[in-house]
Amino acid sequence: MSTTQSERLRELLEPLVRSQGLDLEEIAVDAIGRKRVLRVVVDSDEGADLDRIADVSRALSAKLDDSDAMGQGEYTLEVGTPGAERELKEHRHYVRATDRLVRFQLTEGAGSELTARILKVDDEGVDVEVPGVKGRKPTARRLAFADVVKARVQVEFNRKDKKDMKEEEEA
Template structure:
């Protein structure tokens, strides 16, 4: 997709997404055989439930139908969220991932898996899990030190365990 089409689509669709209380995270146009697929990824600090996604999908579809932004020919519109292992590319992504485990590729080389504790304008405060029975350690990373970061899928997250323990104590 050309940069100009991407920019045009973003300018056209971002106000509609914002009106639904969501952020426009990504736009991609892919060719699938003779058809094209317009994928729009949205999110917010509180997440995006199916009703909000359906509302924004209807609004985007109506706007695209009244303009020629997608040009001639058929296309399919897909609206969704970033998914479980979302990349962290903006400060707001790190804020939304607070409390989650993330894998960091460092600009100096190497990688680090740690839990995001807090986020400010300069970087993130992390809890690095202890190895072989050692206690977790604190670490600070400036955004400039992070080449790439991605949320990790966890089964039985740290906060899930604490709420489970509280429930067990209440039942006892």
């Protein structure tokens, strides 16, 4: 049986989030002064646009109003997505980050840190492309999930989309 408020909230809200076609990524209850904030992070393979966020927010609010999961005190509900520099924790996070640049913190035996683009994900790990330095060509590398301590998507301001990368390969 669940013991923490976050676990009870997850049990209550996750079926509702899934029914909206989204994954419940994170729940956090924070106290800010006398007020509490319930932060709910949702995502899907296709992403979550503002309309989907608004729909799930209304559904979650109604569900919370019908339960006593947050108690009697005031709270603010915030529903959002993981953001641009999301940490990759679950297999589905790595799949969603395919073609994205990711900073990997690796175990001692695998090296300490690596920034690379995820090319392919399977059950055992990821195939990545390490960008070339000083005019050198990028190199392929295989990372086992067991060797990844932490992974976080990196923001790319001049990121090429798949069409641009395909045109470069053909040239």
